[in-house]
Amino acid sequence: MGAYRADEDYDYLFKVVLIGDSGVGKSNLLSRFTRNEFSLESKSTIGVEFATRSIHVDDKVVKAQIWDTAGQERYRAITSAYYRGAVGALLVYDVTRHVTFENVERWLKELRDHTDSNIVIMLVGNKADLRHLRAVTTEDAKAFAERENTFFMETSALESLNVENAFTEVLTQIYRVVSRKALEVGDDPAALPKGQTINVGDDVSAMKKVGCCSA
Amino acid sequence: MSITGNNNIPHGIPLSSGGGGFWWAVAGPNSRIALAVTALAGIAVFAALFYTTSRGHLKSPWSRRKRKHALTPRQWGRLFTPDGKLHDGGVKFLKKVRSGGVDPSIRAEVWPFLLGVYELNSSKEERDTIRTQKRKEYEKLRRQCRWLLKHSNESFKLNGSSEPSGNVDSGSLVQDMDSSSYEDVVSARESLSSEERSLDVEYSDDPSSTLLEVDDNSRQQMTNTDASALNTESSDSDSSEDPEAVIQASSSSGQENNGPDEPSKEFTSPSRTELHSSAPAAENFATWQRIIRVDAVRANSEWIPYSPSQASVSEDRARCSAEAVGLKDYEHLEPGRIFHAARLVAILEAYALYDPEIGYCQGMSDLLSPIITFITEDHEAFWCFVGFMKKARHNFRLDEVGIRRQLNIVSKIIKCKDSHLFRHLEKLQAEDCFFVYRMVVVRS
Numbered sequence: 140m141g142a143y144r145a146d147e148d149y150d151y152l153f154k155v156v157l158i159g160d161s162g163v164g165k166s167n168l169l170s171r172f173t174r175n176e177f178s179l180e181s182k183s184t185i186g187v188e189f190a191t192r193s194i195h196v197d198d199k200v201v202k203a204q205i206w207d208t209a210g211q212e213r214y215r216a217i218t219s220a221y222y223r224g225a226v227g228a229l230l231v232y233d234v235t236r237h238v239t240f241e242n243v244e245r246w247l248k249e250l251r252d253h254t255d256s257n258i259v260i261m262l263v264g265n266k267a268d269l270r271h272l273r274a275v276t277t278e279d280a281k282a283f284a285e286r287e288n289t290f291f292m293e294t295s296a297l298e299s300l301n302v303e304n305a306f307t308e309v310l311t312q313i314y315r316v317v318s319r320k321a322l323e324v325g326d327d328p329a330a331l332p333k334g335q336t337i338n339v340g341d342d343v344s345a346m347k348k349v350g351c352c353s354a
Numbered sequence: 355m356s357i358t359g360n361n362n363i364p365h366g367i368p369l370s371s372g373g374g375g376f377w378w379a380v381a382g383p384n385s386r387i388a389l390a391v392t393a394l395a396g397i398a399v400f401a402a403l404f405y406t407t408s409r410g411h412l413k414s415p416w417s418r419r420k421r422k423h424a425l426t427p428r429q430w431g432r433l434f435t436p437d438g439k440l441h442d443g444g445v446k447f448l449k450k451v452r453s454g455g456v457d458p459s460i461r462a463e464v465w466p467f468l469l470g471v472y473e474l475n476s477s478k479e480e481r482d483t484i485r486t487q488k489r490k491e492y493e494k495l496r497r498q499c500r501w502l503l504k505h506s507n508e509s510f511k512l513n514g515s516s517e518p519s520g521n522v523d524s525g526s527l528v529q530d531m532d533s534s535s536y537e538d539v540v541s542a543r544e545s546l547s548s549e550e551r552s553l554d555v556e557y558s559d560d561p562s563s564t565l566l567e568v569d570d571n572s573r574q575q576m577t578n579t580d581a582s583a584l585n586t587e588s589s590d591s592d593s594s595e596d597p598e599a600v601i602q603a604s605s606s607s608g609q610e611n612n613g614p615d616e617p618s619k620e621f622t623s624p625s626r627t628e629l630h631s632s633a634p635a636a637e638n639f640a641t642w643q644r645i646i647r648v649d650a651v652r653a654n655s656e657w658i659p660y661s662p663s664q665a666s667v668s669e670d671r672a673r674c675s676a677e678a679v680g681l682k683d684y685e686h687l688e689p690g691r692i693f694h695a696a697r698l699v700a701i702l703e704a705y706a707l708y709d710p711e712i713g714y715c716q717g718m719s720d721l722l723s724p725i726i727t728f729i730t731e732d733h734e735a736f737w738c739f740v741g742f743m744k745k746a747r748h749n750f751r752l753d754e755v756g757i758r759r760q761l762n763i764v765s766k767i768i769k770c771k772d773s774h775l776f777r778h779l780e781k782l783q784a785e786d787c788f789f790v791y792r793m794v795v796v797r798s
Contacts, residue, residue, distance in 0.1 A: 161645050161648055161649075161716060162645070162648035162649075162652075179652060179686060180652050180653065180654040180655065181652060182652070182654065182720065183645075183648075183649050183652070183716035183717065183719070183720075184716070185716060185717045185791060185792040185795050185796060186788055186791025186792055186795070187788060187791070188792075209716060210716075211637075211645060211715065211716045212637045212641070212752075213637060213715055213750070213751075213752050213754070214716070214754075220786075220788070221788075238644075
């Protein structure tokens with residue numbers, strides 16, 4: 140222990156996964172949020188990749204560790220291992236391709252099969268800038284999100300529309316869940332929902348450990 | 355994965371024969387495009403790791419090797435006998451390529467030999483025959499692709515509101531594959547309708563005649579070629595994982611018993627069939643068609659310096675080829691990249707039909723890109739890709755068995771060679787080495 144030191148201080152480290160069909164823009168949402176970058180020629184994600192960014196919620200520093208997964212079915216077995224310990228998820232579809240919205244249900248099921256029931260999920264309709272090509276109405280998606288009890292937002296990684304809001308909202312909601320839980324159960328970390336919090340100064344493995352016990 | 359050009363790294367990676375390891379790589383001086391296939395991921399990954407660390411002034415294990423010169427066009431010409439055979443069965447040729455790589459200007463000629471499209475001891479005449487056969491076989495696959503695209507377009511719109519989940523009248527035109535391995539793709543066979551005769555083909559042949567022709571000989575030849583030229587067998591691969599066995603099986607169980615005069619036997623399935631398999635989650639040809647296009651359009655432009663002819667293609671030609679393969683959403687691209695994307699689609703789609711057990715998996719476009727950069731004829735590039743995939747395809751299996759095995763090997767090597775690093779990875783719960791997934795599967 141102790142060989143690894145986090146390069147910054149944070150109060151909470153939350154693992155968030157980005158899921159959804161191939162080509163809906165998951166990697167660009169991630170790069171927009173973590174590096175403020177967007178690329179039309181981003182390569183397809185193979186396996187999993189991740190990036191981090193810290194934001195402030197109330198007076199706390201929340202570090203998001205965001206896992207970007209390959210959209211193709213065949214990478215599913217290996218990527219689903221990465222759901223382990225996730226406390227938040229952005230389930231992305233492409234507003235211009237209806238099939239990616241139809242598949243949301245399947246993604247949701249898989250997510251719920253592999254994660255804690257407290258996970259915060261946001262349905263994200265990306266590519267909202269392509270107004271003339273829209274194939275999924277906001278109303279349909281909103282209705283679905285209400286039915287499934289998830290948050291919902293439309294984004295454009297290209298125009299940087301709502302990307303910040305979507306991630307911030309998810310992280311804030313996770314923070315609410317976690318701090319509420321903390322209030323309910325007192326300071327006993329063992330009673331916390333698994334994989335959800337990490338205290339200042341702890342290293343990544345501490346969070347991993349909690350996540351591990353939950354799996 | 356690739357070993358990119360770097361001062362600390364030799365430009366040719368050995369094509370070794372023993373020990374279950376197989377390597378093939380070609381890279382000219384200062385090249386950043388290289389191909390490498392490995393059956394032993396560990397070494398490859400380590401090469402990559404060392405390559406990365408070499409930037410931090412850590413010596414690569416390859417750096418001690420003396421770098422040789424690449425095979426030049428002149429030397430290449432002198433390697434052949436008057437009837438167009440390589441001297442001494444290509445031993446000298448392989449040795450030269452192993453130690454020094456291939457000059458970029460002759461890659462298009464050399465790669466088909468290295469990738470088993472041509473046997474090393476073939477004569478010019480034999481190669482011409484094979485080339486013609488293989489061109490026809492590729493064109494046939496392309497016709498099948500176009501037919502499938504056209505017919506799926508009738509029940510759905512590619513950019514429209516749904517996946518092609520509807521029933522598609524009449525089935526696949528693929529004959530020379532084992533239908534049992536074809537589950538998720540259309541497997542119904544039906545006599546050719548008048549519609550197909552009128553389908554707008556890129557080639558003048560009447561599809562109804564060529565669609566039923568048998569190209570098994572060329573397939574068989576291909577298989578044999580590979581065994582000798584590519585040194586493919588790795589001692590630890592069992593037959594179920596051996597791509598060659600699979601391909602051999604598909605070629606032998608498909609058409610051999612089923613000569614061209616008995617086409618009716620091929621049409622064993624009901625005439626109406628679903629593009630979707632029964633399991634909603636499974637991939638199918640329609641899925642592949644869609645993802646191939648998504649990936650082709652976003653393919654990056656790092657190949658451009660190596661293919662000025664492709665980069666400078668006219669806008670008309672680029673749009674024409676894009677239309678021919680049903681490419682969409684490419685308006686933001688320059689002609690050269692549209693053309694590149696269209697070629698990717700054509701070849702990857704043909705491959706998905708040719709090898710339906712693998713179909714299309716993301717990452718394959720990254721592997722094909724360097725091949726089409728140097729090889730201007732689609733049919734030739736296709737067969738080179740087939741040769742390349744014989745070694746790489748197990749990484750792309752739907753059940754992920756191949757890749758898991760590779761990652762496991764990487765993990766073991768790290769554990770054995772650098773226990774400190776391994777303990778660190780364990781602490782991060784990353785000892786499964788998923789983080790090298792991309793490195794193993796593609797080249798970056």
